[in-house]
Amino acid sequence: MNIIHDTLINWFAENQRDLPWRHNPSPYEVWLSEVILQQTRVSQGRDYYLRFIERWPTVTDLAQATEEEVLKLWQGLGYYSRARNLHQCAQQVVEQYGGQFPSDFEKLRKLKGIGDYTAAAIASIAFGLPHAVVDGNVYRVLSRLFDIDTPININEGQKRFALLADELLDREQPGLHNQALMEFGALHCTPQNPDCLLCPLQVHCLAFSNNTVAQRPVKVRRTEIKTRYLNYLVILFEDKVYLHKRDDSDIWKNLYDFPCIETKEQASAADILQSDEFSQLIEGKPCFTRKVSRLYTHKLTHRTIIAQFIEINLEEELLQIQTKGLTLTRESDLGNYPIPRLIDLYLNT
Template identity: 45%
Template sequence: MIHNLFSHYLIDWNRNKNNRKMPWKGVKDPYKIWLSEIILQQTRVDQGLKYYENFIITFPTIHDLAKADEKKVFKLWEGLGYYSRCKNLIHTARVLSSTQNGQFPATYEDILKLKGIGPYTAAAIASFAFDLPHAVIDGNVFRVLARIFGIREPVDTTAGKKIITELAEKLLDKEHPGEYNQAIMDFGATVCKPANPDCEQCPFKSNCVAYKEDIVALLPVKIKRTTVRTRYFYFFLPQYRNALPVRERLDKDIWQHLYEFPLIEKEEETSSGAIVAAATKKGWIPKGTAVTVSPVYAQKLSHQLIKAVFISYRLAEKSGLFENYSWVKAAALNTLPFPKTITQYLNKAGNDH
């Protein structure tokens, strides 16, 4: 279909049919736009909404975020996933607070240089906050354009991304880039949905290649498959005078910057007897100590399946044990950010250590 007609139909749909409401919509404050965009990377609006509200209440300005204790920020991010987003959020807040008086740069190129901000987020901030003509290209845009323009090239390849990117930039309404960008994402989220799109109500019904050729469900084409690795985590929770050892996960691995208890990881499922024997050999469990072994807590990640078991026991003496860990009062554990698997265990009745 003709390119400027696409933008016309889209804007028309946005002004007459789009009922989607979100707290950051129409906002011009770059800080709020930035925060919402980081939270929403690979994250559904419904899931991110509460986090956005909590962040704005706790850190109303970029300076508030910049001077906050890192642990407190991670605690607020706890459960949202992709924790490098949080790390980069703090980093960029501090850079802008200390070197730019808390002001965001006002060009796409300068916004793109900031940590945690890629092409999508830079285009979103540039268009929403500064009315600059940069097209957002996210999962919605890939889907909407692939269907309406009948793009059969796989979108998760370099060639496919190039086609979509060039098309998106041509289609952008450069007079109303912010409204256009918001509209195409709202349209993808509410009408041209991944499953069961609302084609009968779609303003592009008579122009959509996928609809006319009855291949809506086949587009966009994606090739890559993810393989899932299973990992077995055995966490040890020794209690000494109502305190437990914890440490921050610092390796380049899942849950970086979240906290954990002493851990033995296995590639294969291991019996509780064998794992207790291994911990005893490491000196983590004094001989003859009675332990309580939890059921298996399974957590699915995109590329990993985590099967976690928690082994709790009491220590009469802690001298020489867990010296690389911090001993934290059980009642203070809820001030630390933990992976979902661990908070689930801690929040279960009877596990409140």
């Protein structure tokens, strides 16, 4: 094991990327970067990280922001429950620990949105505590090094890999070891085309000797991906547009989109405009159709969304907007609202 972690740490010293959160790995910076990197690649995550740090340099600053401000800066990363958890976690750190993250794995683990992985990353990188991280990169490297065919997305696999990562951990320098292992997976032992021929761990790699590298790690496919058909009504009145604030019963909680009629299968714009739901929505007021968009396909973790946007000009203002969860806002103010990526894509097209 010693040879493996020494090799990894030497490799890391020569090959690591210069990333802003590595300059001063405070608990706040480690936590923020790990939460952002669970959502996106490093190249895009770096920009989000810098924007967050510039706007809220400390966890106390972040705790004092409004949820809407946090969602707005998070926009484009998806999975908005993580942004809400980020904000609530900052508030817990301020309320329960006076603005300092606790240097204890179990206490970190109890904070909102912090799971085993993030708690281990903060504990090891910021506090030097001996906790092994297990992320996608670690699963891949370990499954190849030890040629393990237990699926990584079942309980048995998760337990097995957690134990193995713990056995492999360099307890003298756990933060460095964890970062080296993750970086090695991200840059060298990559999902496609790992550089086995120039790999410093090749002599120890069982998947390389057994010629099973391409089959590792093993995953079982379980979740059925559902398709949803969203027909958005972009209702314009003078220079304003009706926005809809989403509630917590569905995806995109507390974000803004447009009023929407969901159908079980793809519907034409004419079907939507002739439906009872549409006449109730516009309260039978006179209107005309300005434009119908192309179809947008948007993939979420367990769903595929097929959306169309029907632009309507309304000749009279709607009266019952509160009961429908609507807000009338100037088109020029749309940028002030947190919106899902799908709506952002449509607005930018």
